[in-house]
Amino acid sequence: MSLLSxxxxxxxxxxxxxxxxxxxxxxALDDALCESVGSGQSPAAARLWVHDRTIMLGTQDTRLPFFHDALGVLKQAGFRYLVRNSGGLAVVLDSGVLNLSLIFSERDGLLSIDEPFQAMAEFISHVLTVYGVSCVPGEVSGSYCPGRYDLSIGGRKFAGISQRRVRKGVAVQIYLCVDGSGPKRAELIRAFYKKGLRGQPTRFHYPHIEPEVMGSLEELCHRKISVSGLTETIIRSLSTFGQLASTPLSEQETRLFGSYYERMIRRNEKVFEHEQM
Incomplete structure (x- = not known):
């Protein structure tokens, strides 16, 4: 049976x-939900979210030889930035990028690393049938934050997936470039790495970004697609895999959120202690 059911x-x-x-x-909220789902206090959870003009950095990004100079590129472009606690590298979020977290429990058995990734890829493929297109999972060379579970249409990436595990809860998170210019977003990350590397050799291989391999769903489907419209489609699609329930955070979840939020604040303060964000 599919993990989505x-x-x-x-x-x-x-x-x-x-x-x-x-x-x-x-x-912080995904971590709190992971703990709640993992303990059985909450059923499997799906969360939709948007952050405007924000660059989500990975831990490896903070190790660029000229990291603080690279941050200047993001500042100049009018973007905020933070270091996330899940895997991956720099990702552009703006008002045209919809994010989805699916949170599963390992209470009744461990999940392999691939299972949650595959479930997310399967779900997005199901969602896109409404638009008459199909997507392909697999790393897209030249994209930002490349990974085995990139999603592409016609060879151009529109989405990337990361994963986070906390106390028997597994959050698999995807960003979906819905509208706007995929290449323009990639140009910003290319400039970030160019400034951060300045041709310096590094042990870690940072992506060589080719903006033309990125695209938004609107560009790739050749039709008008909005964040609000895709949100509605995702919610309808999810209802085919189980009964939907909308419940606010419990007192326990609110306390957990506060604790995890403090951790995220301290984590980022440590990284950016010499920066004016």
């Missing part, structure tokens, strides 16, 4: 919270 899916739609919604809150 659940008796109940708890739906949390935060896609319209606006620019005041801080990226650090998102990752």
């Amino acid at each position: 659940q008796p109940v899916w708890r739906m949390i739609d935060q896609s319209a919270l606006g620019s005041s919604f801080d990226g650090r809150q998102s990752f």
